[in-house]
Amino acid sequence: MKTIGLLTSGGDAPGMNACIAAAVEAAEKHGIRVRGIIGGFRGLLEANSIPIGTELAGLARRGGSFLGTSRNGNLEKELAKQGIASAMSRCGVDGLVVLGGGGSLGAAARIAADGTPVVGIPCTIDNDIHGTDYCLGFDSAVNKALRAADEILDTAESLSERIFMIETLGGKTGHIAVAAAYAAGADAVFVHEIQPDIESAARKIKTKMDAGGTHGLVVLCENLGTAEIAAKLEAIAGRRVRITILGHTQRGGNPTYLDRALAREFGELAVEMLLSSDYGKMVAYKDGKVTAVSLSEAASKTKELDIAKYRAVNGN
Template identity: 40%
Template structure:
């Protein structure tokens, strides 16, 4: 390959810049031109494409978000939109494409692959909900943001003897809630992968109060229900003083952790290697600290599996 492109799509995540940097510098190291596509798939259709040099990705490894910017595009979901994108890639002489994003971004890469244009997917999402990889770029940083908030909220919870409900992101996956809840010592963790009865949780809170427990923290994944709804039900069932915190998009921002910077660098570089090996239609990931790659079409057909052993442990430790 003489030229490759790179784009970021969907929701941004800390570490995307580190991944783009790795793609650019790995490509240039192997005498391949790398072109940045600004604005995701929408930018691809509009031809918002520029050649990137070594200096283009200097001083970005520590920055959150994505300097290539991102956008969601309904038009690109159509075959006509996809053909517009392919025409732009051919116009610029681009032979292969690295797509950094979540499952929606992978769907776009899958569509291009099926139409004969080689793509490699790199998992960039704080939700950690991509099959075929144990961790996604941005997940660790988001966890550290959440745990910092939990620690601060626990301080005020213990001062005022209140029940705090903290709503975290994750869409339909409970990874952020589970990992942060376990690390933060939450009394209850609500995840989409497990059924819950809020009234049973309220009963547990009452029993805790009876044995002298002064405060509680409940972590709820957004895919379960609104944190405010959880707080309302608990208030009705217990009459406890409750407070709700919705962390929202603060979880997507911030400087990526060491783990995310290294993961992004490894995944971005591996994506370039696959294209240079003539392997399109692949997605990269990490399993047992080893780089892996798999068919991107197969990956989209597999469900994301949460580590339920961690959930079991969290329940055992929150008695």
């Protein structure tokens, strides 16, 4: 293998640039060239790639992906028509490292099934990839939510008699919401995986505040109907509800230490796997160690919610 191609696909995540920089450094130590594929799988389809080297190391501290990214849509079908080997040849690469979330790694798994030299790296703030305890970007996203909670609680404890709701990203999974709620000491957390018990949460908060508590704090995942839930909480608890929607602030910004450190380890291992012909796998973090699992296993299902933390917050 003489040239490795790196592409980022799907939603961007803090730590992607750090991972790219680490992979480039590891490849250059072995005398291997690296090309960055612009705009995810679309760049592979359109043979849009550039040579990249260790001069990009300074980008490691930045969020997002300097290579750009795209949603897959029909790109996989178009690649299949063109032929993945042909697309890689046109980009001038012999092997691929795909950084992305569930959809992107699923595409990588299907490409790898034909024997194409592909290694995946889990990069999604949602942290919902099966087979790994941790995905790049999750720690940065949770810390954004925690920072917001801390700042909100400053005012909540000063001017009492309000309930605060923080809406996180996470798509259809509640990993961010549960982690943030657990760490912030929230009164309730609502997620897609479990039917929200709004009435119980409202009565719990009302009881606490009737006894002298200054505030209530609820964390919930996006796309659950935040305004409707707020109205129900307000009606039952008898307190004003204030909503903070974090939105895409959780995607941007500098990655945390954990995201940078694991990005380095993930990128280095991905290159080693390609060079040792250990294809068709995804770099993973399991039981405190950086390891690898098959891409087909990673793409087989979505990671389950941490029920213990969910129950610790909601008390059920």
